[in-house]
Amino acid sequence: MKTFLKWAAGFFTLAIAAVALVWVLNGRDEVDVRTPVAAAAPSDSLIARGAYLARAGNCQACHTVQGGQPYAGGRGIATPFGTVFTSNLTPDTKTGIGAWSSSHFWRAMHNGRSKDGRLLYPAFPYTSYTQVTREDSDAIFAYLNSLPAVAQPNQPHALRFPYQSQAALAVWRALYFSPGVYQPDSARSAEWNRGAYLVKGLGHCAACHTARNALGASEQRLDLAGGLIPMQNWYAPSLTSPYEAGVSDWDSQAIVSLLKNGVSPRASVTGPMAEVVQRSTQYLSDADLGAMAQFLKELPASHTAPPQPAAIKTQGDSVERAAKLYEQHCAQCHGAKGEGIANAYPALAGNRAVTMGQAVNLVQIVLNGGYAPSTAGNPRPFGMPPFVLALNDPDMALVLTHIRQSWGNKASEITAVEVNRIRANSGR
Structure with a gap:
């Protein structure tokens, strides 16, 4: 009995120590939101700067549902643990950030906490945003407060147990999140x-x-x-x-x-x-x-080996069929020898996107089409149509393997099973 009590006491002590450690780690570099910060009315230049910084952070992309009001939230972000719904960042006082102070917003960016102190899920990338300066955070806050207020309640997250709990999130943060503004490297320009x-x-x-x-x-x-x-x-x-x-x-x-x-x-x-x-x-x-x-x-180069020569896996009729499929579906744009057309269709010969060890992007592009963005500098980009209905799994595997192993390309085979797996998952 005494031995049991000793073990129980030791376990209880360790549990208390672990909880205390998690509590301390989650309170590192915590922002004080109780002390008011005197601030002048936002100037037009501050709001413009905030708009620019919000664009740099691509904030609208996540905080706007398709067809919805900008920054009003509601977009579901699928994760392996369930769906996280983005919040309303418009200055509505009840459903948005209209009742927030600049310190509350800074704490969200820097510490990953909401106005009420609740821990935020890292689908909101505060693990990166913690490096943003207070000045830039205040500028973004000023911009968001200049937007039209939209009354749109936030949707509750749909996360599985135990990931929906604040306790589990606190442990995750203790393990993987350390707040801190970016510190310039004096040895760099x-x-x-x-x-x-x-x-x-x-x-x-x-x-x-x-x-x-x-x-x-x-x-x-x-x-x-x-x-x-x-x-x-x-x-x-x-x-x-x-x-x-x-x-x-x-x-x-x-x-x-x-x-x-x-x-x-x-x-x-x-x-x-x-x-x-x-x-x-x-x-x-x-x-x-x-x-x-x-x-x-100037990023340090990773120590990865170059693609190794791969043996041609297709034989006999498969070789001829692969070449025929390429001629029928690909050569008109990408050239008979994978040379492409300058400023229109990319070359396939020597293309890193083609020969990477990870072939998922290549399969995705052929399945669902490949489109460069429409930008001011390239308003009418050339694109590639989807072949999801034109090619079955074995034929797509054949033609992609042909592309990865022709014109000097030396990459591994793509199998029909791999194509099927990506096809099945691409509809998520």
Whole structure:
């Protein structure tokens, strides 16, 4: 009995210590919202700056439901743990942020807490936004308060047990979230630091371009080294690998063009990145885009091996059928030898998007079509039609393997089973 009591006492002590640790870790660098902050009426320039910064953070994309009022929330963000619904950011006093102070908003950005102190789910990327400065947070808040108020109650999240509990979220934050404003690197140029601030903070690029663990936390040791976007079945390629989307050998202007126009002499964007360019980066200044380009060019290269030569898996009639399928469906735009057409249809020969180890994007584009964003610099982009109804799984696997193993391309086979899996998941 005494032994049992000792064990029970020890367990109880450890439990109390764990709860206390979680409490302390969740209170790090906490913002004081009780002390009023004197602030002058927002000027037109502050509101304009806030609008620019909100564009840099692509805030409207998530906080606007399709066909709904801008920033009124209600968009469902699917996660492996259930659906999180975005909140109303208009200045309505009952359903939006009209009763918030700038300190409440700063705490949401910096600490991931709502006005009432409730912990926010990291579908709102405060794990990145915590790096934003108070001045920029106040400017965004001023802009949001200049918008028309929309009375639209927030929808409750639809998360599975135990992920819907604040206790589970507190443990997650204790493990994976540490608040802190971006600190400039004195050994780097002002341009590099500005780029780092935008990419790591408002741009929250790591939200897609970094792999996540089983609990949905970004693997910081693989920062920007690529990751499968949860529930979207798209792969955000590594920004550090020269064999995926690394740009260390690119001219800065080519990177700026890609972020501003969606196309450049070196590549074009499709999928989720097309929405980012269309809604966000095309509106950034050339100076800020140049700063982002400089930061991306100087990312430490990941130690990935080049694609290894792959043996041709198709044989006999399959080889002929694969070539025939390419001639019938692809050659008119992409060329008989995968050379493409400049400023219209990308070359397939030597294309990293074609030869990446992760083939999910390639299958997605052929299934559902590939479209660069419509931007001021490229208002009528060329696109690729979907082949979801034109090609069955075996034929799509044949033609994609043909493309990945022709004209000097040396990538692995794509199987019909893989195509079928992606086809089934792409309708989510």
